[in-house]
Amino acid sequence: MTGLAGIIAGDTAISTVGKESAGLTYRGYNITYLVDHANFESVAYLLLYNKLPAPEELNLYQKKLMSLRRLPEKLLILLKAIPQTANPMDVLRTGVSMLGILEPETPESIDKLVAILPVILLTWYQGQEVTNAQITTADYFLYGLNELRVKPSDPLFSKALDASLILYAEHEFNASTFAARITASTLSDVYSCITTAIGTLRGPLHGGANEEAMKLIQQFDEPDQVEAGIKRMLSEKKLIMGFGHRVYINGDPRSPIVKDLARQLSEKVGKQKLFAIAEIIENTMWTEKKIYPNLDFYSALVYHCIGIPTSFFTPLFVVSRITGWLAHVIEQRSNNKLIRPLANYIGPEPRQI
Ligand code: SDX
Numbered sequence: 306m307t308g309l310a311g312i313i314a315g316d317t318a319i320s321t322v323g324k325e326s327a328g329l330t331y332r333g334y335n336i337t338y339l340v341d342h343a344n345f346e347s348v349a350y351l352l353l354y355n356k357l358p359a360p361e362e363l364n365l366y367q368k369k370l371m372s373l374r375r376l377p378e379k380l381l382i383l384l385k386a387i388p389q390t391a392n393p394m395d396v397l398r399t400g401v402s403m404l405g406i407l408e409p410e411t412p413e414s415i416d417k418l419v420a421i422l423p424v425i426l427l428t429w430y431q432g433q434e435v436t437n438a439q440i441t442t443a444d445y446f447l448y449g450l451n452e453l454r455v456k457p458s459d460p461l462f463s464k465a466l467d468a469s470l471i472l473y474a475e476h477e478f479n480a481s482t483f484a485a486r487i488t489a490s491t492l493s494d495v496y497s498c499i500t501t502a503i504g505t506l507r508g509p510l511h512g513g514a515n516e517e518a519m520k521l522i523q524q525f526d527e528p529d530q531v532e533a534g535i536k537r538m539l540s541e542k543k544l545i546m547g548f549g550h551r552v553y554i555n556g557d558p559r560s561p562i563v564k565d566l567a568r569q570l571s572e573k574v575g576k577q578k579l580f581a582i583a584e585i586i587e588n589t590m591w592t593e594k595k596i597y598p599n600l601d602f603y604s605a606l607v608y609h610c611i612g613i614p615t616s617f618f619t620p621l622f623v624v625s626r627i628t629g630w631l632a633h634v635i636e637q638r639s640n641n642k643l644i645r646p647l648a649n650y651i652g653p654e655p656r657q658i
């Protein structure tokens with residue numbers, strides 16, 4: 306099989322993925338424990354500084370991230386010049402590139418990148434800099450999205466978004482993380498590593514799947530249309546987005562967590578029919594292909610129920626995965642070897658002109 310499937314491409318001390326005994330862990334902590342007992346900022350701290358912060362450390366770190374939610378003037382001007390028709394993933398990629406031009410890398414760049422991505426996204430979206438006193442990334446995002454309303458975000462919306470940011474934060478050598486490591490292995494700068502990762506995540510086989518999954522769910526008006534519709538797509542060899550995984554053959558451990566949040570939210574906002582449609586898609590994929598949903602499938606429903614525009618789903622993946630990407634860049638640099646595999650040549654034999 307190609308795509309480096311099953312190939313161990315290096316060591317990491319950051320997470321375990323698909324290791325039956327350990328399950329999905331970040332720096333040794335199981336993901337279920339982290340969703341139940343931590344928040345996104347403490348998980349970011351864990352990934353970047355290799356320890357869960359004590360309450361005072363967390364408070365200081367959240368205040369530091371808040372203080373870093375400031376855009377350089379020229380970046381603000383650039384974001385206002387980007388048309389509203391742009392793909393938000395391209396806005397993030399461009400914003401990170403411009404930040405790298407304006408603020409060459411220092412040790413401060415790591416926390417700055419964690420703090421600034423939602424600011425780049427929301428400032429472009431609102432056409433003005435979104436600065437505010439929301440202490441968590443989830444609340445800042447909901448505040449900035451909801452037309453700058455001062456109304457505090459719904460506690461379930463905050464909890465669900467924060468949990469989703471934890472679930473998306475890190476996942477070993479996935480395509481975008483490995484791409485960032487390859488860039489880091491050439492001793493390039495951190496902004497180039499992150500620009501590489503954003504571009505890689507954008508693809509529908511990777512991070513872009515959560516947006517495609519929402520479009521799939523929405524194409525059905527009634528639950529009784531779903532089974533036949535999915536079977537028809539499968540017969541036409543179409544991919545059902547939000548399903549399958551290169552590593553998880555027996556199910557993505559993140560999916561049950563995010564599915565439960567989707568169930569709660571769909572009931573709260575009166576979108577039970579969408580949840581019913583999603584479950585029939587899941588059941589049909591199991592009966593027809595024995596393929597499970599990955600994190601992206603029910604994450605789409607969580608974001609939709611919270612009122613997040615579909616085109617912001619993959620950018621939210623970036624707002625979270627920046628923490629895993631940076632942890633891997635730091636790890637690659639700490640024991641670096643240029644990443645350069647071999648190829649199997651299948652071209653023409655040597656030829657004379
Ligand atoms: C993420 O790597 C990570 O950790 C990624 C990620 C992370 O946190 O970073 O978990 C996030 O990217 C999750 C994946 C999101 N992508 C999608 O949901 C897109 C749809 N999924 C498929 O494209 C696919 O499942 C992949 C790309 C995710 C994995 O595919 P593989 O391992 O390359 O396997 P494959 O494509 O060779 O599929 C094997 C068989 C094929 O059938 P046959 O040709 O053998 O008959 O399973 C079928 C595929 O057609 N199949 C699907 C399917 N996924 C696999 N058929 C229909 N719909 C699907 N989604």
